[in-house]
Every structure is written in structure tokens, then in C-alpha cells.
Amino acid sequence: MYKLASLTLRDVLVQSTASYAERPALGTVDGSTVVHYKDLGPLAAVLVKSLLSQGLAKGDRVVLLSENRPEWGVAYLGITAAGLVVVPILTDFNPEQITNIVKHSEARVVVVSERLRAKLGDYSGATIAVESLASAENRAAAVSIDTRASFPPVAEDSLAAILYTSGTTGNSKGVMLSHKNLISNVIATRSIIRMHRLDRLLSILPLAHTYECTLGFLNGVTQGSSNWYLDKPPVASVLLPALKKIKPTIMLSVPLIIEKIYRASVLPKLQKMGAYQKESLRPILHRVAGLKLKKTFGGHLRFFGIGGSSVAPDVEAFLLQAHFPYAIGYGLTETAPLLAGSPPFSTVLRSTGPALKGVELRIADPKPDTGEGEIQARGPNVMQGYYKDPAKTAEVFTKDGWFRTGDLGIFDAKSRLFIRGRLKTMILGASGENIYPEEIEALINKSAYVAESLVLSEGSGLTAMVQLKQEVIDDLKAKAKDSIEDFERASEEVLEFVRKEVNQGLAAFSKVSKVILHHEPFEKTPTQKIKRFLYSLTSHKHEVSDKPEGVDPK
Incomplete structure (x- = not known):
């Protein structure tokens, strides 16, 4: 990696264009669009020329609404390198949310893909088609462009991006990240991942989320x-051929993806082996399974980053024994x-x-008996604040300048961080015990019958909403033979078995007293965390509470 004169996206664009000229920078898996580094700066400059011709000046906001594609990166780098402010919008947002973001950010222009244009609703302002950014016309216009001359220097502390989070506690907030916030984090991540020119990253997460944007793209x-980049969602039929073709060395993922692979494919195959019933042989079998899993990912994977939320304990234990090249990270949009x-x-x-390196973490007000407390952070990657919301900004910073993450954690003797859960989701037990619903959910989700779960506390005791696996539902329906009563009775038996099975591994104060059948997948954030604030117990039926011992539905 070259040495940056300043921590700005402008310097990254200028130097990468020159330093890696002949290498492919951004491309589609099918090869229909490939942008080489030598073209990256000039193509970005063509976009900026169009933006400036419409009267935009440094500091003006430009919305970027597009699925993952090479042109997304051209737009992002061009907008920010010119001193404008990019507002990437997650494609899962609905038209009303998108309209609100465009208005709140006071965006002058929207760079949008044809696929998502309809989501702009009644927006009547200026737009630029993202598909045009690497078109033959733009490539012809870019031939004689001098990248360095096209992008005057920008200040490190100038605003680069406003990221509107979907969050898990309600309304979106516009997180303001400077050039220094972003590039300092890119440099800091070299302590856990050092990429080089021959590395190939296959993107399966939304570029509009800072996890994929900073750790992958930037x-x-x-x-x-x-x-x-894939041109379709990363379902198995799309992802497997892409893995075979690209043979990625780097991938970023969220826990849900690797958990599904393990529970739907790896674990069932292991459990069919007679040798797997012997605990002493499992490490060897896990190692063999790990080699096969790496081969599934193309055979060249050297870094598989997992972030966005905690990975299930049993899945991580497998990855560790399997010698799979997984890495764990912790962070927030607000910390870049x-x-x-x-x-x-x-x-x-x-x-x-x-x-x-360069980031400071501390545990605020740790409990004397456990050492647990809120994780607080300070460093060059911590956001400038929430856009046009000084009150919320003040709430998340301490008087001495530390950012309140809202997460609970502890350090071990070697300063390694362990996350316990969200401060806002922690449940206080009857005798003052701290109950972390995420830990209970991880245990529930290990069940052979469960797709996912959500643990809540309303009134006395804990209640788990459980979505059963589709094959379990299909089996119950087949046995019920169109009888609603028989289906309900059978599903209650399954839920009761799950409740008792889970409670065997829980302390008395954190046992689940009720289980509720949740029929649809839970609504999630882009990093696949359940939007807890959307759910309560008032509208659910199929409750299963303490009863005589149920039968094993197996």
C-alpha cells in the first residue's frame, strides 16, 4: 500500500488510479462491466463534471441509490473526492423512507439505478443513471482526463458521507462520517486484514452499509x-457458480449466512456419520469438514470476515476446530x-x-461482581455526529468525549473484548440478575426445529417467539392432514419440546416460561439483525407455558 499524503478519499482515488493502473478494480461476476484502476479516476471525474455543471459545490449532498455494481464505487469515490457529500441509501428501504432521506439530507442530485428508480416516488429533482457511469460514452470522455488535476485537495475533517441507519431501536439517524473517519479505519483494519493486488473480494453484503463499504470496497x-459484484441476490444458485468462477480470497459476511450453511448443510452431513457420535473424533471430522467448506467457497479463501452481530457459539466453535479462516470484528456505523x-x-x-490500533475502548461503570459495563470508544474513526440532530448527538457522547456504543461487554486479562448484549435489550431478573436475550436466542436457534427466535420480557417471565424451519412446518402440516386443530396441537408439542430442551442449558433466573409460534420471518436490518422494536407479545397466539413434560416430537 502506498503512503497517503492526507487521509482523504480524494488522495485514495488519485493514488490508486496511478499505482494499480492495469489491475481490475471493480467488476461484475459475469464480466459484463469491469473498471480497471487506470479508468477509476477518469470515470469518476466525468461524473463530477456533470454534477458541477448543475451548480453543485463542495459540501452539497448527492444521494446514491443503487444495488451493488461497479458503477456504485465510481459514484461514491467521485462524489466524495470532489468534496461533495455522498448519501448512500440501503436498497431495502421503502419509498417513503427514501423520500424522507432525500428531503432530510437536502440532496441536490440522486444517482440512481433503473431497477430502483421507482422507489424515488414523486421525487422531481435531478437524477443521473448509475448505469451511465461506465458506459462507452463516458469511457470515451474519460480518455484524456488527468485525475489529479480533476480533483483539488479536500480537508481530512470535511464531511464525506451521511449514512442513514435502519437501526434496531426505531427511527433512522444520519451518521456523519468525515474523510478521516473512513480512511483512518481502513488503515486501522490492516492489523487484522492486509489485502494486496492479487486479492479477489466477492461482495455479498450491501455496499450502502459501512461494514461492506469500508472493510470491503474502500x-x-x-x-x-x-x-x-453479483447482479442478483446471493442465493445458493447464484452464489455457488460465482464462488467457482471468482475463487475469492476475501469475503465479508454476517453471522446468519454462515450459520445457515452450517446448520442446513454441514451439520446434517456430520450427524449422519457414525464416527460423529464419538466426541473424541469430532475435532478430526470438523477439520475435514472445514477443508470441504473452504473448497465450496472456491478453495482460495484466506479471510472470511464475520460482523454485524454475534455468531452463534456452536457455529463459531465449529469454525475454530475446522481451521476455517474466519475473522471476528465489532463496530458500529457511528465508528466507520x-x-x-x-x-x-x-x-x-x-x-x-x-x-x-489507534482506537481506545473502555468499560464504563463496570459491575463489581462481573466487570460488565457499557463499551465506550474514542478514536479518529468516531463520527462527527448525527446530521441536523445535535440533541441525539449529545446523548451518545460522554462529557469527556467518549462515544457510548450502547453495547455491554467485558475485557479479559489480555484486553480482548467480549460482547454480552445491547444495553437497551438487557432484561433485569427478579433478583437483579442481568439477562441477555441474545445469548438465550443463540441457544434456541441451535434446535433442529428452529429457524430463528426472539426473546422478550413483558410481565412475568421470559417469552420466546420462535419461527420453525420450513421443513418442520411442512412435516407438521402433512401429518395434520388439513386439520387446523391437529396442526396446532402438533406445533405446540414441538414448541414445548424446544422450551424444555433450551431450559436445560439455562440458569434458573433466565429460563424461558413461554414459547410463541411466529409464522413469518422476522423483519431484519441490512446486517440481518432482527428489528426488535417492531415486535411485542400482544398480537400472538399459540402460547406454550409450563405443562407436564412433553414428548420428544422426533
Whole structure:
């Protein structure tokens, strides 16, 4: 990696264009669109020329609404390198949310894909088609452009991006990230991942989320790697051929993806082996399964980053024994995003690892008996604040300038961080015990019958909303033979079995007293965390509470 004169996206664009000229920077898996580094700066300059011709000046906001594609990166780098402010919008947002963001950010122009244009609703302002940014016409216009001359220097502390989070506690907030916030985090992540020119990153997470944007896109562009994008959602039929073709060395994921692979594919195959019933043989079998899993991912994977939420304990234990090159990270949109992390083969079970270089972490008001408290952070990657919301900004910073993450954690003797849960979701037991619903959910989700779950406390005791796996539902319906009563009775038996099974592994104060059948998948954030604030117990039926011992539905 080259040495940056200043921590700005402008310097990244200028230097990467020159330093890695002949290497592919951004491309589609099918090869229909490929942008080489030598074209990255000039194509970005063509976009900026169009924006400036419409009267935009430094500091003006430009919305970027597009699915993952090479042109997304051209737009992002061009907008920010010119001193304008990019407002990437998550594609899962509905038209009303998008309209609100466009208005709240006071965006002058929207760069949008044809696929998502309808989501702009009645927006009547200026638009630029994202598909045009790497078109033959734009490539012809870019031939004679001098990237360095096209982008005057910008200040490190100038605003680069406003990210509107979907959040898990209600309304979106516009997180303001400066050039220094973003690039300092790119540099800090080199303690857990060092990319190089021959690395190939296959993107399966939304670029509009800072996790994929900073750790994947910006990290790759800064270090000369190639970023490849799918033109469809990463379902198995799309992802498997892409893995075979690209043979990625780097991938970023959220826990849900690897958990589904393990529970739907890896674990069932292991359980069919007679040798797997012997505990002493499991480490060897896990190692063999890990080699096969790596082969499934193309055979060249050296870094599989997992972030966004906690990975289930049983899945992480498998990855560790399997010698799979997974890495764990912890961060938030407000911290651009990474605060702590461990590289592959240095992970410690259930820990996110130590703070990144240049980042300070502390535990505020730790409990004397456990050492647990709120994780607070300070560093060059911490946001400037929430856009046009000084009150909310003040709420999340302490008087001495530390950012309140809202997460609970502890450090071990080697300063490795362990996340316990969200401060707002922690449940206080009858005798003052701290109950972390995320830990109970991880235990529930290990069940062979459960797809996902959500633990709530309303009134006395804990209640778990459980979505059963589709094959379990289908089996119950087949046995019920169109009888609603028989289906309800059978599903109650399954839920009761799950409740008793889970409670065997829980302390008395955190046992689940009720289980509720949740029929549809839970609504999630882009990093696949359940939007807890949307759910309560008032509208649900199929409750199962303490009864005589149920039968094993197996």
C-alpha cells in the first residue's frame, strides 16, 4: 500500500488510479462491466463534471441509490473526492423512507439505478443513471482526463458521507462520517486484514452499509485488490457458480449466512456419520469438514470476515476446530465501523478481539461482581455526529468525549473484548440478575426445529417467539392432514419440546416460561439483525407455558 499524503478519499482515488493502473478494480461476476484502476479516476471525474455543471459545490449532498455494481464505487469515490457529500441509501428501504432521506439530507442530485428508480416516488429533482457511469460514452470522455488535476485537495475533517441507519431501536439517524473517519479505519483494519493486488473480494453484503463499504470496497481500492459484484441476490444458485468462477480470497459476511450453511448443510452431513457420535473424533471430522467448506467457497479463501452481530457459539466453535479462516470484528456505523477485531487463526471463542490500533475502548461503570459495563470508544474513526440532530448527538457522547456504543461487554486479562448484549435489550431478573436475550436466542436457534427466535420480557417471565424451519412446518402440516386443530396441537408439542430442551442449558433466573409460534420471518436490518422494536407479545397466539413434560416430537 502506498503512503497517503492526507487521509482523504480524494488522495485514495488519485493514488490508486496511478499505482494499480492495469489491475481490475471493480467488476461484475459475469464480466459484463469491469473498471480497471487506470479508468477509476477518469470515470469518476466525468461524473463530477456533470454534477458541477448543475451548480453543485463542495459540501452539497448527492444521494446514491443503487444495488451493488461497479458503477456504485465510481459514484461514491467521485462524489466524495470532489468534496461533495455522498448519501448512500440501503436498497431495502421503502419509498417513503427514501423520500424522507432525500428531503432530510437536502440532496441536490440522486444517482440512481433503473431497477430502483421507482422507489424515488414523486421525487422531481435531478437524477443521473448509475448505469451511465461506465458506459462507452463516458469511457470515451474519460480518455484524456488527468485525475489529479480533476480533483483539488479536500480537508481530512470535511464531511464525506451521511449514512442513514435502519437501526434496531426505531427511527433512522444520519451518521456523519468525515474523510478521516473512513480512511483512518481502513488503515486501522490492516492489523487484522492486509489485502494486496492479487486479492479477489466477492461482495455479498450491501455496499450502502459501512461494514461492506469500508472493510470491503474502500479497503480493497486502497490496497489494489479486485472487488466483484453479483447482479442478483446471493442465493445458493447464484452464489455457488460465482464462488467457482471468482475463487475469492476475501469475503465479508454476517453471522446468519454462515450459520445457515452450517446448520442446513454441514451439520446434517456430520450427524449422519457414525464416527460423529464419538466426541473424541469430532475435532478430526470438523477439520475435514472445514477443508470441504473452504473448497465450496472456491478453495482460495484466506479471510472470511464475520460482523454485524454475534455468531452463534456452536457455529463459531465449529469454525475454530475446522481451521476455517474466519475473522471476528465489532463496530458500529457511528465508528466507520470497526472498533475491535481478530484476524484468522488468532480468534478466541466468543471474543471480538482487542481494540484496533489507534482506537481506545473502555468499560464504563463496570459491575463489581462481573466487570460488565457499557463499551465506550474514542478514536479518529468516531463520527462527527448525527446530521441536523445535535440533541441525539449529545446523548451518545460522554462529557469527556467518549462515544457510548450502547453495547455491554467485558475485557479479559489480555484486553480482548467480549460482547454480552445491547444495553437497551438487557432484561433485569427478579433478583437483579442481568439477562441477555441474545445469548438465550443463540441457544434456541441451535434446535433442529428452529429457524430463528426472539426473546422478550413483558410481565412475568421470559417469552420466546420462535419461527420453525420450513421443513418442520411442512412435516407438521402433512401429518395434520388439513386439520387446523391437529396442526396446532402438533406445533405446540414441538414448541414445548424446544422450551424444555433450551431450559436445560439455562440458569434458573433466565429460563424461558413461554414459547410463541411466529409464522413469518422476522423483519431484519441490512446486517440481518432482527428489528426488535417492531415486535411485542400482544398480537400472538399459540402460547406454550409450563405443562407436564412433553414428548420428544422426533
